[in-house]
Amino acid sequence: MKQPLDTSSNALRASTRAAREKERAIDGAAPVIPARPDAPDAAAQVYNNDFSDYDYSNFYSGSGDDAFALLDPFDAWWAQARPAGYYLFGQPMVTAPKTRVSVVETKGHRRLDNLVNLASYNYLGLSYRPEVIDAAVQATQRYGLGASGSPILSGTFDLHEELAENLAKFKKKEAVLLFSTGYSANLGLIAGLMRPGDLIVADQWAHASIVDGIILSKANVRFFRHNRVEDLEKKLKGFHGKKLVIVEGVYSMDGDIVKLPELVEVCRRYGARIMIDEAHSTFLFGENGRGVAEKFGLEDEVDIHLGTFSKSLGGMGGFVAGPRKLVNYLRGFARSHVFSCALAPGVTAGLIKALDIVQTEPELRAKLHENAATMRRLLRDHGVDIGESTSQVIPIMIRRDELIFPLAEEMIHEGVYLHPIKYPAVSKHRSRFRLSISASHTQEQLEQGADVIVRVLKRHNLCR
Amino acid sequence: MPLTFYHFKNAVSAFFEIPTERARELLPAPMQPLEVHHGSSILALTAFDFHDSMVGAYQEIVLAIVVPPLVKSGDPFPKSAMYPFLLGTSTAESRQHAIERWRLPHYMKNVDVKFEETNRHMRIRVMEGENPILDFEVTDYNWDPVDQLHQCFTRDGQSRFKVDIHMKGKFTEHEEERGTLELYDHPMCRNLVRDEIADRPFRELWMKDGTQIFEELQTL
Numbered sequence: 001m002k003q004p005l006d007t008s009s010n011a012l013r014a015s016t017r018a019a020r021e022k023e024r025a026i027d028g029a030a031p032v033i034p035a036r037p038d039a040p041d042a043a044a045q046v047y048n049n050d051f052s053d054y055d056y057s058n059f060y061s062g063s064g065d066d067a068f069a070l071l072d073p074f075d076a077w078w079a080q081a082r083p084a085g086y087y088l089f090g091q092p093m094v095t096a097p098k099t100r101v102s103v104v105e106t107k108g109h110r111r112l113d114n115l116v117n118l119a120s121y122n123y124l125g126l127s128y129r130p131e132v133i134d135a136a137v138q139a140t141q142r143y144g145l146g147a148s149g150s151p152i153l154s155g156t157f158d159l160h161e162e163l164a165e166n167l168a169k170f171k172k173k174e175a176v177l178l179f180s181t182g183y184s185a186n187l188g189l190i191a192g193l194m195r196p197g198d199l200i201v202a203d204q205w206a207h208a209s210i211v212d213g214i215i216l217s218k219a220n221v222r223f224f225r226h227n228r229v230e231d232l233e234k235k236l237k238g239f240h241g242k243k244l245v246i247v248e249g250v251y252s253m254d255g256d257i258v259k260l261p262e263l264v265e266v267c268r269r270y271g272a273r274i275m276i277d278e279a280h281s282t283f284l285f286g287e288n289g290r291g292v293a294e295k296f297g298l299e300d301e302v303d304i305h306l307g308t309f310s311k312s313l314g315g316m317g318g319f320v321a322g323p324r325k326l327v328n329y330l331r332g333f334a335r336s337h338v339f340s341c342a343l344a345p346g347v348t349a350g351l352i353k354a355l356d357i358v359q360t361e362p363e364l365r366a367k368l369h370e371n372a373a374t375m376r377r378l379l380r381d382h383g384v385d386i387g388e389s390t391s392q393v394i395p396i397m398i399r400r401d402e403l404i405f406p407l408a409e410e411m412i413h414e415g416v417y418l419h420p421i422k423y424p425a426v427s428k429h430r431s432r433f434r435l436s437i438s439a440s441h442t443q444e445q446l447e448q449g450a451d452v453i454v455r456v457l458k459r460h461n462l463c464r
Numbered sequence: 465m466p467l468t469f470y471h472f473k474n475a476v477s478a479f480f481e482i483p484t485e486r487a488r489e490l491l492p493a494p495m496q497p498l499e500v501h502h503g504s505s506i507l508a509l510t511a512f513d514f515h516d517s518m519v520g521a522y523q524e525i526v527l528a529i530v531v532p533p534l535v536k537s538g539d540p541f542p543k544s545a546m547y548p549f550l551l552g553t554s555t556a557e558s559r560q561h562a563i564e565r566w567r568l569p570h571y572m573k574n575v576d577v578k579f580e581e582t583n584r585h586m587r588i589r590v591m592e593g594e595n596p597i598l599d600f601e602v603t604d605y606n607w608d609p610v611d612q613l614h615q616c617f618t619r620d621g622q623s624r625f626k627v628d629i630h631m632k633g634k635f636t637e638h639e640e641e642r643g644t645l646e647l648y649d650h651p652m653c654r655n656l657v658r659d660e661i662a663d664r665p666f667r668e669l670w671m672k673d674g675t676q677i678f679e680e681l682q683t684l
Contacts, residue, residue, distance in 0.1 A: 054543065058541075061533075062534065063532045063535070064534055064535050066537075073541040221501075221503045222503075223504065400606065423639075427640075428639040429605055429639065429640070430640075
């Protein structure tokens with residue numbers, strides 16, 4: 001709206017305002033960076049401020065001349081933020097990650113026993129299967145603790161070759177390349193294959209390891225809206241050159257499944273290679289457990305299959321499965337493979353046994369999906385918002401960021417071990433708990449877990 | 465410390481992803497855009513409906529790139545920082561004031577900034593006469609009182625400046641991606657490539673019945 005210039009009335013407003021403003025003071029809600037952080041008075045000044053309006057994202061980047069410039073403000077924030085709820089992350093577990101666990105609460109320095117474990121990735125309960133542990137123990141006794149070398153030098157053992165061959169057969173792919181972690185698998189694959197000037201188009205909810213692999217590759221990147229086929233097409237349109245599209249089988253924060261058929265069709269139309277990260281779906285989905293690509297009958301249409309050993313197999317490590325030419329190329333150019341120590345022999349032997357179990361006990365997968373369906377039903381019956389999950393990863397959408405830590409404390413103290421997830425790990429006000437269901441959960445444990453969750457949410461009018 | 469107060473009925477912001485290389489082109493060297501993802505930075509559009517200021521009532525649209533804050537020992541730690549690369553206002557007086565006092569770059573003709581609030585939605589329509597410049601829409605979430613510190617960077621020729629700005633009022637923000645954006649062919653949008661900017665905000669912010677308080681302009 002256009003305003004006529006009226007300097008006389010403006011002057012009058014200014015003078016009355018001046019009198020009013022003399023009485024006003026800025027509250028000083030912004031945290032002050034201590035000039036000398038070790039000085040008690042400076043620290044007190046910081047701690048008296050309200051840090052609840054800040055989060056990790058505020059401390060990511062700052063300009064200035066000192067590389068340590070963000071450490072003091074972060075430290076001051078952390079001193080308040082940690083006891084306010086961030087202490088809930090990374091509390092030490094003092095038992096195996098079974099369906100009931102004991103955890104040391106770092107805030108109160110006390111041990112919390114017999115919690116129903118809805119946090120661990122142990123989807124098939126294989127990390128503590130006696131035969132898996134036996135295999136790991138025997139290999140450790142025979143080969144020692146570590147591989148003592150890079151895979152391309154002295155770190156490759158017969159066990160590694162056996163695991164890679166077995167896995168390639170299982171995945172029905174020509175070859176498999178092993179990595180020490182799932183994170184390094186994404187880094188090595190993406191940065192090993194793509195180059196500056198190429199284009200990578202990834203789902204906006206892609207895991208951090210995918211994002212970091214993209215950064216390392218120095219390729220151009222575009223993120224498409226989650227699972228939106230039309231947006232993928234928009235992002236691919238008009239680019240000439242090498243193109244790689246990256247999706248996940250099951251999205252780790254929401255538990256929903258990739259719309260693979262539609263996305264594959266777009267990739268084919270635009271001449272883009274497609275890679276699927278099946279960290280949360282391989283060994284679990286499809287008739288034979290080969291993953292979401294098998295579930296959709298698209299294993300051959302997907303160019304690169306990536307998976308991890310830390311979730312369904314209960315071990316650690318990652319792998320790329322695909323054409324032999326791709327694996328041979330990555331063996332030389334996937335730097336996280338070349339320059340990392342190979343998987344520990346004990347872990348590798350345990351993984352071989354765990355892979356055997358996956359193939360010989362399909363009932364484990366069936367039980368997992370049955371348990372996940374049970375938990376989803378128990379929660380939905382009470383109006384709990386679990387988003388779009390159709391998998392063993394079940395979010396409990398709380399949304400209000402300020403509630404997530406107090407709710408987490410209540411749930412843990414009432415007998416359930418689960419993790420709060422908040423911004424910037426997820427979007428602002430899309431805070432949630434992420435449940436990881438296991439085939440090993442009993443009906444009683446699922447009911448107990450759901451009871452606690454529903455009881456706490458009811459107390460806060462978040463479900464019926 | 466002299467303070468300058470601007471009282472507003474509504475301050476409505478929307479953050480859109482913009483390619484980092486485009487954002488960098490809108491910044492003076494050596495300033496860098498903040499990245500929300502690798503290769504993706506933030507175009508911030510903010511519309512103000514000022515009802516009381518030292519230059520009277522006026523409306524304003526601010527086009528800015530979000531940048532990392534300047535962090536210095538002994539200074540308050542800001543919640544965010546931005547470099548406004550173009551502003552439009554509804555009065556010549558407000559424009560002259562902002563250019564002289566804060567070195568803010570302006571589109572030099574009057575623009576109308578319309579605030580259309582309906583049922584927890586706010587639609588902003590920016591026009592020059594009959595010619596549309598841009599429209600955007602945000603929605604609300606929970607409202608809470610806040611007092612936030614932000615940094616604003618400006619320049620005048622080779623001189624670079626910073627001003628600390630406090631924003632106080634009832635505030636809501638979310639990332640539900642419910643908002644919209646429409647950019648039109650207008651000189652104010654000439655540096656914005658429509659196809660490269662997300663057509664919906666990833667973050668929507670709205671402050672009501674608030675005060676924007678500028679501290680002194682500091683030369684960097």
